[in-house]
Amino acid sequence: MTKTYRLGIDAGGTFTDFILSDTKGDLRIFKTLSTPKDPTQAVKNGLALITAETGLSAEEIVSNADLCINGTTVGLNALITHTGAKTGLIATQGHTDSIEIRLGHKEDGHRYDPNYPPATMLVPRHLRHGIRERVLSDGSVRTPLNEDDVRAACLKFRQAGVESVAVSFVWSVLHPEHEIRAAGIVREELPGIHLTVGSQLYPQVREYTRTSTAVVNAYLAPILQRYVAAIDAYFQDLGARRPVRYFQSNGGLAPGNVVTEQSVYAINSGPASAPQAALDVARPWAEKNIITCDMGGTSFDITLTRNGKANINKNIDFLRYRIGIPMIQVETLGAGGGSIGWIDDMGLLQMGPHSAGSEPGPACYGRGGERPTTTDAHLVLGYLNPGGLVGGRLPLDVQKARAAIKTHLADPLGISVERAAYGMFTIVNVNMVNAIRRVSVERGYDPRDFVLMGAGGATGAHITALAREMGISKVLVSKLASGLCAYGQIISDVKYNHMAPAPLRLHGAEAAKTLNDLFTSLEARGREDLSADGFSEGEISVSRTLDMRYVGQVHECTVEIGAFDVTLSTLEDIKAAFHARHKELYTYDEPHNAVEVVNVESTVTGHLTKPEHMHVAPGKSAARALKDHRDMVFNADGVAQNTPVYDGGALGAGDTLHGPAVIEEVTTTIVVEPGWTVTLHETGTYLIEADTAPGVSRRQAALAVA
Known part of the structure; x- marks a missing residue:
């Protein structure tokens, strides 16, 4: 019997990630360097890598895939540059x-x-x-x-x-x-x-x-049209049975013709799938409040889900351009593995936002990069395997990393290479913590009420340090972490947003009828779109939002309501939801004041079947996975301590380790600092918990280095 596959592709600034799953729950992750000048080349290189490692030809995979999904940075890159x-x-x-x-x-x-x-x-x-x-x-x-x-x-x-x-x-x-x-x-x-x-x-x-x-x-439309045409043609030549789906900034999938016509929805398509993936990874622990941190080679992306729902932004300034369409809130920071360290005019160490990217990459890649980067710091601190990344396919040069840090940072600051490297590490952490606060504290959420989810190839090196700084005591890192967004794509659904203006006051039967007719009309369009995509009525769901404000206010806030009939009686429920949301956002409400609607929106979703979870066999002894010891630095004094290194592939479900320790997976490295304990779950996720309640400790270290 021929297997059915599902393929997710997430093109980042430095790496392009591939997740391949089959009907039996076998999930595998692959990684190749991105090719910014020709993004389609990275797709071809990735499929060639899959063939080399699995023996499955690209034609065999694609022709037997129920879905091939692509998250792309093409639109984002065009807007940035x-x-x-x-x-x-x-x-x-x-x-x-x-x-x-x-x-x-x-x-x-x-x-x-x-x-x-x-x-x-x-x-x-x-x-x-x-x-x-x-x-x-x-x-x-x-x-x-x-x-x-x-x-x-x-x-x-x-x-x-x-x-x-x-x-x-x-x-x-x-x-x-x-x-x-x-x-x-x-x-x-x-x-x-x-x-x-x-x-x-x-x-x-x-x-x-x-x-x-x-x-x-x-x-962006002509850029996306050329990209979609090239990708679609390539997959059709490989025998694709269905059109390629593209991930949208609203957290759903859409065919290429929709992405071409509505290219603005593809701007943040890569990181927008992180919340869906995080909820799926956290399901065994019933966690629905999750902060997901995705650190790749170029950027650090943060998303937040509360009560199982991702933050959605509308009418925001993105890269200095006002965009109104609904987008998963992604806080992006120029802090990736390729972020360059430098000294400012005041003689202070800074990190990013400039990145070495994949061309030429960090100094330790040996591809011509000369400036010190976060990855170079990881290598000098002992966190990364000198034998190389991605299973050794990307060799690392420790001496070039040390030379770059010494020349550009350590000697000018008059400190050791190790102290300079730890200073780089700490400053990146502080920058990332500030970004995490923007999606949590600044929106009224206490990060201590959330689980921290690691995503991206470089996050594992920082995850316990970030959790300690934020006061978070529970961390989850999947074996698929470095391709978590690609995983999020293959478990996501098809989604369409339909909007309409509705300037009216929430009062009287006529207002209720107007709103109800408007929602019904919008949802009929969405159902028609999904029906054309092959979805039955039982596979479709609807959610509704209203942009509302008190009469006399200039700005409105978005309120989610149920998919119920809007009647004279349910108008009161809608107003109550608005008062509650207004108070949550601004600490007060005005129940005596009249409420008016400005805009309405219906999100119509077609639900797809999801691949099975990864399954890890029970472990026998964590000691069996011990592969090495390396000197590693965990403090600003730059003094190294001999630390055990474990092979993640040899760990089994239930195996437990105590920090300090490092776990090496094929596409990511997890640094478990002193004071943390890690256990591998049968679904392939590492649960990392603080031995004691974490406290703020890294800020002082950063000041000490500066």
Whole structure:
């Protein structure tokens, strides 16, 4: 009987991760260096690696796969490096500069800095064209659409070589006819051009957010279309039975045509799958409050789930661009294994945000990198196997790591190489802890109420240090940790978000009927999409949110409600949910004040069958897995202590170790500091617990080094 496979691919800045599962619960992880100049090459290299290790050809895997899923950084990289498509904007006359005015907003930390540079505009001013038309806030037309203006804009776009166009008019969500007609003219005048219509992509109140979201989508669409076309063609040549699914920033899967049309949803597609994976890994312990830390070669990504649900952000500034669509909240920090250490003008040691990436990589990779990185520090501290990473396929050079740290950090600071390396390690930890606080403390959550989940190839070296700093006493690290996001992809579902404006007060039967009809209409669209994807009614679920505020407020907050009929009586339940959420966010509520809705959203999910968990055979003795001892540094004094090193592949379920110790898996290394105990669970997850309640101790170490 032929096996059925499921393949998850997560392309990161340094490594591309592959998770391959079959119907019997056999899950395997593979890793290859990313190829930023041609992301499809990393996919080909990874499949070749799988063939070499399993004997299964790429054709055999793909043709027998029920799903092949891809999480990609192509869109993110284009936005970071400003290498997206040449884009034009058609907007209401007088509003073409809204994306530059940005509501007068400056990012936190720079509000009073006159020297802080403005954001780079994705659409330069000469490619923004104002159109004579105007719709009022009640949806009535004050000025009809001037079609000659649209044609004139198209002529200029053609002359300028524009690849993609965004159309966004004022109050188009209440009267979309002007945008729809303008889009029709663009298609007539510029056949084959990529086109984003604001009221269709993001049908929500707020002109600046809608316009900015449309511009970002238009900027990325041609890039994603070329990438999707290349990936789809490659997998079709391998005999794929179903189209490749792509992971979206909202935490769900979508086919390539959806990702191409709604490219803005693919920006954070990689780390957005972490919450789903974390919940699955933590299920044996019934843990639903989880902070997931994913440290790869380039960045450190943090996500948070509370009561089994991931934080969702809407209407946020991402890389300085306002994006309205719902996205899994991912706090990203320039702190990865490739983060470069340097000394600032005040003579203080700093880490990142610049990264050596995969080309040339850390100094210890021997690929031409000369600057000291976090990975070099790990090697000098004794945490990493000098024999190499990824099962020895990536050899490491200790002497080059020491030389880089000595030349650029230790000698200028007048300290030993070991102290400098531990200083690098500690400062990276402090930076990461600050980022963890942004998704927890700053949102009203106490991190001590959460489990810390390790993900990414480099997190294992920091995980107990981070937990100690945050006061967290329970840590989980899966054997699949370095590919946790790829694992999250293969256990995720297909998801569509449908939105609509709904400016009304929550009062009376008419308001209830309006909301109920709106939700019903949105969900019918979602069910139709999923039905076309082959889902039956029993495999579909719905969740609903409302953007609400007190009458007179400027900003609204998002409130999740049940998928019940909205009636006069359930309106009171909705208002109660809003009061509770408002109090949770802002510490107060106003039950006496009138409440109004601004926008509504329905999330329609098609549920897929999930692969079986990994299964680890019972252990006989942890001592059987002891493979070596290495000198390792666990304190700012730089003094090493002889520490046991264990082969993770030789450990069995129930085996227990006490820190200090290091566990070497093929694609990650777990550092268990003194004062922690680790036990391997039968599902292939390491449970690491503090022997005593952790306290804040690393801050002093960081100050001592500085």
